[in-house]
Amino acid sequence: MPSVEQTQPLISHLLELRSRLLRALIAVFVVFLGLIYFANDIYEFVSAPLVDRLPEGATMIATDVASPFFTPLKLTLIASIFIAVPFILYQVWAFVAPGLYKHERRLIMPLLLSSSLLFYCGVAFAYFVVFPLVFSFFTAISLGGVEFATDISSYLDFVLALFLAFGIAFEVPVAIILLCWTGATDPKSLSEKRPYIIVGAFVVGMMLTPPDIISQTLLAVPMCLLFEVGLFFARFYVAKQTNES
Template sequence: MSESNNIISHLIELRGRILKALLSILVLFVPLAFFAQDLYHLLATPLLDAMPANAQMIATDVAAPFFAPFKLTLVLAFFLAIPFVLYQIWGFVAPGLYRNEKRLIAPLLLSSTLLFYGGVAFAYFVVFPVIFAFFAGIEITGVAFATDISSYLNFVLKLFFAFGMAFEIPVAIVLMCWTGMTDADSLRAKRPYVVVGAFVVGMLLTPPDIISQSLLAVPMLILFEIGILIGSLYSRKSEEEENQEVS
């Protein structure tokens, strides 16, 4: 009977934390909605700067000029609410964690948030100007360069997510080292494969030129090395702590 009560109490707590997370997104969305058009213009600036002088963005759907900016605003509200959403997740799982697990998870949640934001900022300020200049420079006879605003939004959101997740490499490596799935030495031995894989990912997500590919591949390799360094330091610390506990 007590076990069922515990399950019900956990479900009630989970529901409350989910509602708080959704409420935080709503609280951010409402004021941002007043600036939806300005936010979309800011998002479109890298493309507008790269487009020819006589080119402009278009809307192929009658409702796109209204819904595209509000879709962007909703996604932006979620991005900004990520720290609070992760805090709610942390508050739910923390009571079931050991002390050493809490010491690791809390910094990982903070670092994963900052790295995701860093990946999004890197895509906007560094990658977008390069790839849009590349695309805008392609001329096909009889074809006018005009991008649909909804298609553009979907494209950049995919890139934001891809770069945000790519910048999570150090967190993933630390977690793998912590759980024993791998170790720093094994990852170092796989470095040649990682280099090839990083440039393959860069080729798939960016235009087919070495500069654009390197804009994604090189940061991924740097973050990979940082992840190995942090993972190896944590592994040594864990081994020393275990030896002390045994002694």
């Protein structure tokens, strides 16, 4: 049986984890309370890329009685989580930091900040660049005699999936630096595999986006560029680690 000395650290870690999780949930709840009054405005903002490109006389529809009420609230909750991401990541950092070495702490905090920024950049890229092009394409090829009317709940699921796909895809530089940092690979090996990574980026773009070449390319090309960015910074970090050792 584990001794009292072994059990106490485990309990203290679990209590610390619970405290960090509660703080993260409270942060999301506080942001949600601040945004709930603007729930309809937030949905109108997110739906604007499609609404502005609907055929004349067409509108979005609600096929469920409760959709006009619950759909904006669902979007507001997701937006609250997105906004609270930096604070949530800080709680993760505060939980794991005591177990890290000094040089590891110097790396992890910038990575947490950069991962938040890259995620927001991916979401912004999807909204301002991808959505206008994709929705223009979809509305332009609608079948004759078929009225173009999108359910508000289905639209929300669609855009949230794209937000998440582009937000995660923009984390490529952070993933590359972490892979090189842990010794799983190195910049030279990754640069030699560049052709395969480019093909893989287009495969990922095909899997995570709607079945059209526009959105697939708009996801794959930034991933390839961000791969080069991550490769550039990974070289600097590996050189620094080598010098320290």
